[in-house]
Amino acid sequence: MGSFILQLIASVAGLCVVWFAQSMGKKFLGPPGDPAKRKAKARLHFSKAAQLLEKSHSSAGTPEAISLAKEADTEIDKAIALEPSDVSFHMLKSYALEQQGSLSGAIESLSAALSIDGADTVLTSPEMCDALFRRANLLLSTSKGRRNVDAAMSDLQRCIEISPQNPKILCKLGLCHEKNKSFADAERIYERVLLLDFKSQEARAGLKRLRP
Structure with missing residues (x-):
């Protein structure tokens, strides 16, 4: 009898731990499809990309500039994957590609930005x-x-x-x-x-x- 009670207590405790972990995960990370959390994460990638691109511009003409622009491109791709209809993300990607010397890619990104529904109201x-x-x-x-x-x-x-x-x-x-x-x-x-x-x-x- 005592052994059964101990097992029951252990099971309940285990369920409480799982519930607590799930509760805290939802509170701080949000569910996988939470639009607000996804948008916030996309903005973090956008901000990091903008900072990298600024450093790339300030070191223009050096090998480091291209490397920084590529890093910025990677970050902005992550943002676009999360929020593909954000005009500003595609605009920033065009700058990152131009900095890398990919003019055709920059044109495509600008065209993608300008073709998004509502772009003329966002800009x-x-x-x-x-x-x-x-x-x-x-x-x-x-x-x-x-x-x-x-x-x-x-x-x-x-x-x-x-x-x-x-x-x-x-x-x-x-x-x-x-x-x-x-x-x-x-x-x-x-x-x-x-x-x-x-x-x-x-x-x-x-x-x-x-x-x-």
């Missing part, structure tokens, strides 16, 4: 314009034909809808027209830039190319 107008301008620059950097130039022009025209008097955007659009041999359109744009900013060296250089 402010200036942020949207910056993202479009970055993608246009990357497209022109990797351009081997008219296809990328036309895609860059589309992004720049959307930028101009947001910021119609921006000389930097207009000059880049003028360059696209040059690449497509639409010289009259390019000249018109450079002249427009000089009306906005008569000191623009980029516009003056563009006109010099068109009027040798």
Whole structure:
């Protein structure tokens, strides 16, 4: 009888330990599918990636910079795996890939960010314009034909809808027209830039190319 009671007490104690461990696990770690916990974990990876990328930028031109950018890329991939529809995660990944020299990968990440449902409401107008301008620059950097130039022009025209008097955007659009041999359109744009900013060296250089 005494042995039975001892076994019963041991069993109850064991069940209490299991219950306590499960209770504490849910309290501090949350259930596996807990959206709030998953989002918090994703943000931690995002924060770590941002710090690594900042260090990579500060040590640009060194082997360490590429290594740090790769670490940042790994961390942001973990964040994206947890929260794939977060626009900022894909935007940060594009910077990490660009820092590694993968321009096509950076374009893909920017495109992924901009194609997420609601991206235009998550990003402010200036942020949207910056993202479009970055993608246009990357497209022109990797351009081997008219296809990328036309895609860059589309992004720049959307930028101009947001910021119609921006000389930097207009000059880049003028360059696209040059690449497509639409010289009259390019000249018109450079002249427009000089009306906005008569000191623009980029516009003056563009006109010099068109009027040798």
